[in-house]
Amino acid sequence: MELFFLGTGSGVPSKDRNVSSLVLRLLEERGTTWIFDCGEATQHQILNTNIRPRRIEKIFITHLHGDHIYGLPGLLSSRSFQGGETAVTIYGPIGLKSYIDISLQVSGTKLKYPLHIKEIFEEGTLFEDDACIVEVIKLQHGLESYGYLIKEKDKLGELLPERLKELGITPGPIYQQIKQQEETQLNDGQVIFRKNVIGPAKKGRKVAILGDTRYIPSLKEKLIGTDVLVHEATFAGDEEEMAYDYYHSTVKQAATLAKYSEVGELILTHLSSRYHGDAIKQLEAEAKAIFENTTLAFDFYQHKVMQK
């Protein structure tokens, strides 16, 4: 599980930072790639990476501002052109479907893979399978804006072979059975309770990827147990009023939320193009003074998601 930042700027592309896109690589976990937001030229950024568009399984859009969606039609079309065949599901605010449909339709684009577009109507569970669950939460922005909470499910611990041998059970297919069921009756009538022969559960990780938003202190309840929080930081620490007026956050606000939510790590993105070089270092210092475990993302920054 790895984050790969493709665009970390805000509003308009600059030479330093492209508009928003963030990839969550789940290659080990499920052999696929998820994308969060898809600003213009996301497919161009991908050309400079080892990301393979055919692996894309899901795309999550936080909100419909152009710097977060204008790369979608091109990415979807090129994925088809390059032979992508597996289905893609896109989640995002109401309006997303008409935008994608019109873009593909007027350009005469027929995708060679199934495309599902699921518009979001409310907070709650967006997706769940055996391995993970994705929840969506509402933020405060000029347009409807969402945050996505990605939680791996806890995994069963490993079978303890010593314990099994003590019980006289020799290695074989029965081991798999004992792991899959809460209790297993052996041929000799003996009943094995899984909880007695298994190590501690492996806790799943939790990543929170938020779209553009004002500072919302109450988010901390929803961020409980978050290992990595990705938060926007469009403005410097002293620009609170500006941030409020434009529905964005300052680096200090993002760091404060990280601190009170007791997340493991904070990664800041969506930085205004007004900040360069030393100004960026200054932003980082402001954030770290509040929450030490902070990183400022840059285009092509990769970050392994670790348990906190």
Added chain:
Amino acid sequence: MELFFLGTGSGVPSKDRNVSSLVLRLLEERGTTWIFDCGEATQHQILNTNIRPRRIEKIFITHLHGDHIYGLPGLLSSRSFQGGETAVTIYGPIGLKSYIDISLQVSGTKLKYPLHIKEIFEEGTLFEDDACIVEVIKLQHGLESYGYLIKEKDKLGELLPERLKELGITPGPIYQQIKQQEETQLNDGQVIFRKNVIGPAKKGRKVAILGDTRYIPSLKEKLIGTDVLVHEATFAGDEEEMAYDYYHSTVKQAATLAKYSEVGELILTHLSSRYHGDAIKQLEAEAKAIFENTTLAFDFYQHKVMQK
């Protein structure tokens, strides 16, 4: 009058060539910039040039394939964000308006300048003013595709001061009057006919910028007097069947059209990403064997438009 190629590839962007966009700089002529097609990341290409988006006056779309239009919403939005205030007019096939309207609407984009979208219904004169005229012609492609013929109007020659002095007219505001009118009566009753006191007219240039198309031999009538022809060349010379099937042209076909149309120069663009390095040189040689004055465009190639 200068051509500035921003994207010279076809279909999908590659590291070498972006998708289609071509700028016609009319800085000396009218202080503005015209754009022909606007594939994704055209605004990103512009970041690497001295082209100023606020100077954009007109955008001409040849056809609605994604590689020719997906950069429009971003370019229009960023121009507004960066303070562009003068009106922009976009010309293109039917469907263009709904694509632009929906893209700007779902993203909550309110442009700070007037935007006019004129959909094309038929061949003919698209635009005309004192200085130039733009005609549109139909091509043959998978979608409705157009070519644009940009003709500068011929300019009056210069007044001949020697001739005027022979007629006893001394320099003054009267000179301007004599140039503006076909005949001018002087205070002494003498009538001056402009044609007798003026040098030869300065012929306007003609540029033809064609969208994606199959080879159409009959275009040569419409290309009469063309100084510079910009033509697609998606395939190598021996791929005629492929070109026909995919509604494109080969380099040989484009060169043949240039030859029979007796244009001044031919510039080839929209090259498939299958051709690199030596293969590109091979394409160039194929074209030049038929029409010597041929150039293969590349991204950021600039070309002054000269009278043939």
